[in-house]
Amino acid sequence: MNPFYHRIYKVVRRIPRGRVATYGVVARLAGHPGAARTVGWALAALPGEADVPWWRVINAAGRISLGGRDHGAVLQRALLLREGVKFAPAGGVGLTAFGWPAQAYESAAAAQTRAASSRRSRRLKGLRT
DNA sequence: GCCATGACGTTCC
DNA sequence: GGGAACGCCATGG
DSSP: OOHHHHHHHHHHHHSTOOBBBBBHHHHHTTTTTTTTHHHHHHHHHEEEEESGGGGGGEOOTTTOOTTTSSSSHHHHHHHHHHHHHHHOOTTTTTTHBBBSSSGTTTTHHHHHHHHHTTHHHHHSOOOOO
């Protein structure tokens, strides 16, 4: 297990129940600001039986990123709901309310609104618009 | 060692 | 408010 992954997992384990953190924040806390993608990679490598609350990690928009990859998105939403995390009608989580650490989202609220969702699909699998 | 890919993020148009 | 581009980092071929 690489130290990077270990750092990431350690940070994720620190996320309190009923709270969520973004990939970017986790990456920052893990000592690798900007390595948000790597966080996703690390979480994707989780066996599932690991003691890491991966479902508490979402993107900066406050949304679940799994999408159509698996049906994991449904599972993740269910797990979060079970912990008391409420989803907005739009399908997003209020990071200013459930984000952890809260101080990391005070100024990030504006950004999340703007970057609600972006070019994911096209660049992801070559799907053109 | 270079190229392509991905559970992301921020900024510009 | 939605879409497109660019940047970052680690992994796999």
